[in-house]
Amino acid sequence: MLSKIATRSFSSSAASAYKVAVLGANGGIGQPLSLLLKLNHKVTDLSLYDLKGAPGVAADVSHVPTNSVVKGYNPDNIKEALSGSDVIVIPAGVPRKPGMTRDDLFNTNASIVRDLAKASADYAPNANVLIISNPVNSTVPIVAEVFKSKGTYNPKKLFGVTTLDVLRASRFVSEIAGTNPVNEKVTVVGGHSGVTIVPLLSQTNHKSLDTETRDGLINRIQFGGDEVVKAKDGAGSATLSMAQAGA
Numbered sequence: 293m294l295s296k297i298a299t300r301s302f303s304s305s306a307a308s309a310y311k312v313a314v315l316g317a318n319g320g321i322g323q324p325l326s327l328l329l330k331l332n333h334k335v336t337d338l339s340l341y342d343l344k345g346a347p348g349v350a351a352d353v354s355h356v357p358t359n360s361v362v363k364g365y366n367p368d369n370i371k372e373a374l375s376g377s378d379v380i381v382i383p384a385g386v387p388r389k390p391g392m393t394r395d396d397l398f399n400t401n402a403s404i405v406r407d408l409a410k411a412s413a414d415y416a417p418n419a420n421v422l423i424i425s426n427p428v429n430s431t432v433p434i435v436a437e438v439f440k441s442k443g444t445y446n447p448k449k450l451f452g453v454t455t456l457d458v459l460r461a462s463r464f465v466s467e468i469a470g471t472n473p474v475n476e477k478v479t480v481v482g483g484h485s486g487v488t489i490v491p492l493l494s495q496t497n498h499k500s501l502d503t504e505t506r507d508g509l510i511n512r513i514q515f516g517g518d519e520v521v522k523a524k525d526g527a528g529s530a531t532l533s534m535a536q537a538g539a
């Protein structure tokens with residue numbers, strides 16, 4: 293009997309390998325995202341990659357007492373960084389400054405994301421790939437085209453990360469309604485830019501908000517990113533809330 297229980301508990305506690313690679317790990321999002329992934333017990337291998345600084349972030353994060361193995365990589369070692377990845381998260385690229393739209397980032401970020409997509413397709417063709425880099429509405433199609441050209445495109449494994457809109461919707465609704473945001477589930481569909489962000493308030497418990505309150509709430513969810521860009525005053529855009537959304 294005892295041996296049966298021991299066998300059962302042994303087999304149920306055996307963790308299968310789960311490697312997550314963060315490309316852009318030394319950035320404003322990459323660093324807190326790496327920390328949150330280190331705290332996730334499902335992640336067994338954390339691979340941190342950036343143009344520079346990733347080994348330092350990896351050394352720092354690796355002291356957090358969870359069992360995952362953390363390694364940092366510079367561009368010379370991108371193959372090793374990506375090989376065997378189950379999930380690749382990409383927050384590499386420049387953030388907005390006040391007065392810019394996300395589309396203004398296209399010229400810089402499109403080629404960064406394209407090149408990282410090529411490497412991902414070459415070295416981890418079966419990974420789930422999550423794109424944070426803006427403009428998400430455009431960077432995701434770029435990755436799709438790269439994967440198609442390499443014969444590795446699987447629409448079920450390519451994601452634009454728009455979860456921050458869901459977090460914001462939950463929090464902003466709770467502020468108006470005086471509720472706990474944990475209990476506010478708001479579905480947000482569409483893209484990740486201004487009016488392409490569509491929160492489905494009609495599917496929440498707050499269907500009967502007066503028009504002015506509802507319109508103000510929708511506008512705040514759609515332009516929450518601008519709120520942070522303005523407050524950071526030239527120092528970038530959302531990083532901490534984005535890390536939470538990505539993790």
Ligand SMILES: NC(=O)C1=CN([C@@H]2O[C@H](COP(=O)(O)OP(=O)(O)OC[C@H]3O[C@@H](n4cnc5c(N)ncnc54)[C@H](O)[C@@H]3O)[C@@H](O)[C@H]2O)C=CC1
Pocket residue numbers: 315316317318319320321322341342343344383384385386387388397401404407408423424425426427428453454455456457484528529530531534
């Ligand atoms: N999807 C979303 O909801 C959100 C997206 N973002 C976007 O995330 C991106 C990153 O934002 P931050 O972390 O604040 O920027 P950041 O400038 O602090 O960090 C970007 C990092 O990317 C690295 N990088 C640049 N080119 C690279 C390359 N070719 N290979 C590997 N690493 C490279 C940089 O060295 C840097 O460490 C921006 O495009 C921003 O607009 C930001 C917030 C929310």
Ligand SMILES: O=C([O-])CC(=O)C(=O)O
Pocket residue numbers: 387388394426456516517518520521529530
């Ligand atoms: O607004 C930005 O540039 C960053 C972003 O995507 C967001 O915070 O939603």
